[in-house]
Amino acid sequence: MDVRTVRINASKSYDVTIGKGLLSECGGILHSALGVCHAAVVTDSTVEKLYLAEVQKSLAGAGFAVSSFAFPAGERSKNMAVLSDLLEFLAENQLTRTDCVVALGGGVVGDLAGFAAGCYLRGIKYAQIPTTLLAAVDSSVGGKTAIDLRAGKNLAGLFLQPSAVICDTNCMNTLPEGGFACGVAEAIKTGILEGEELFTLLENGRARENIAEIIARCVTFKGKVVEQDEFENGARKTLNLGHTVGHAVEKCSGYSIPHGQAVAIGTAVIARSAASYGCCDAESARRIIKVLEVNGLPTHTDFSAIALADAALHDKKRAGNSITLVMPRRIGECTLETVPIEELLPIIEAGLEG
Secondary structure, X not given: OOOEEEEEEOOOEEEEEEEOOOHHHHHHHHHHHHOOOEEEEEEEHHHHHHHHHHHHHHHHHOOOEEEEEEEOOOHHHOOXXXXXXXXXXXXHOXXXXXXXXXXXXXXXXXXXXXXXXXXXXXXXXXXXXEOOHHHHHHHOOOOEEEEEEOOEEEEEEEEOOOOOEEEEHHHHHHOOHHHXXXXXXXXXXXXXXXXXXXXXXXXXXXXXXXXXXXXXXXXXXXXXXXXXXXXXXXXXXXXXXXXXXHHHHHHHOOOOOOHHHHHHHHHHHHHHHHHHOOOOOHHHHHHHHHHHHHOOOOOOOOOOHHHHHHHHOOOOOEEOOEEEEEXXXXXXXXXXXXXXXXXXXXXXXHHHOO
């Protein structure tokens, strides 16, 4: 079995294990990371049907006591009501501080389960088993957890590093093309930040052929950033490339546009804007737009600049009367630019053109 392991050295060190067929091995892997305890598996209604039984069997076989909690799939479940239900479930099942939460699913599951683990008993351990490419390349690593509030996305949350991350690349085979493309959007974001080696792997539109390599490169890059700036006071903010406008697109759509598609739009908008302001060289901007399109991702939106700017000003990246944007300069170089909030509208307007 070809298994890759990436070590993340944050405030808590842990391994990200990447390979085929790992769901059936997850009990043994988590036994090594956590010891035997009660594992509460949190998943959604889609993943429940696909993978929950296999994970429960592996955990039970490794000696874990196992319970499970499933909620309706989708971003709309990432709210205070579902969080409350999950916390009540953990209490009803009498989990203690020596027990753990296992997030089995995509980014919504990981965010919600991680937040619950961080709140319950003032914090218990949790592990991530991402089943989407988006979660595998990005959200399962780094310890960000959150839920959405009516005012905006991810406005309530906490930092809690997982004890282990297990990525079974076979899970990517069940993703529909649109869901897979959403994960590629986050990989493209990482490629713009990391440089040519990852970026060129994505330019031919055949990411499925190099999936383990892409995941490993994304995780390695993010791990290095998190090691430098775990709590997002500096360098980690660059990982928000495309997300300010992306989150605004999500909010304006009532979260009907998936996160990956919204990030693709946000990345295209900021690339065009950076080129128009002379911050990004024209060839890099062209390649960014092209790689998104080649991978089946949108690069335009019908929402107005005014609507997007208004939504973005409720984003957590705003600080007082300024907001920090990640501006691409060229492939492998992005900078943080803090701009007055009144400059956001013309920046978005420039990115919507072309």
